[in-house]
Amino acid sequence: MHFETKEDIDSPIAEIFAAITDFETFERSALRRGVEVNRKGNAAEGLETLAWDVGFQFRGSPRQMALTVARSQPPNALDLAAKGNGMEGAMSVELLALSPRRTRMIVRFDLAPKSLAARLLVQSLKLARNKIDRRFRLRVAEFARMTEERLAQGSQPA
Template sequence: MEFHSKEDIEAPIAEVFAAISDFGTLERSALRRGIELQRTGDPAHPENGLAWDLSFSFRGKPRAIKLTMASYTPPSGMALDGSGSGVDGRMEVELLALSPQRTRMSVRLKLSPTTLTGRLLVQSLKLARSNLNRRFKLRLADYARLTEERLSRTA
């Protein structure tokens, strides 16, 4: 199962990359949403094996996921691999400079089951695909808008 969306941000590519790789801010945001996390590795050098152990409740069941930095290529993007609770996933964030002050952020999330439980979970997600696609696009648009606002305040 795959989700994909693109958003344009009115900011230079280097600033957008700095914002999306601000792991401290992302971790605080996850904690506010009720996700417990434990980071391993140095966020100053994410290419050297930065990883997170996440635990949260989804659809009434506790879930645990291990996220690992798969690639980190400033300022063009990064990829994260995740596995746990019967599902493997990969999230790729690509940045493209459209102009000196405009950047396109493209995010792709791919989920694949590894167990029968994971297969049932992914199948239930497929049944709600249109709603989940809409929510994914709205969440990315909101993240892009917030990033743009934050960067315009600091400029």
């Protein structure tokens, strides 16, 4: 399954890259939603050293996933890879500077089943593809809007 969307954000590319690599904020948000997150590695040693073991409930079953930073190309790209429960996933965030104060963020997500049980799960997700695609686009748009607002507030004189 493949999902893709893009959003234009009124902030410089370096600030947007800093926002998409603010993993502490993402970890806290996941913990608030009941996701177990265990980080491996240290961002000070480079983003490619970061990995997470993640546990969560999905459709009534416990799921485990290993998430790693596959590629980091500041300030233009970040790729994450996920493996677990017979599935492999990849998320790519590409940033393009449209102007010094405007950035286009392109987010791609691919999900590939590697077992029969995972194929059945993906097939059920395909039946709800329109709803999932709409939620994916809304989440990316919400992240872009919140990031834009947070960065605009931070640049206001005190």
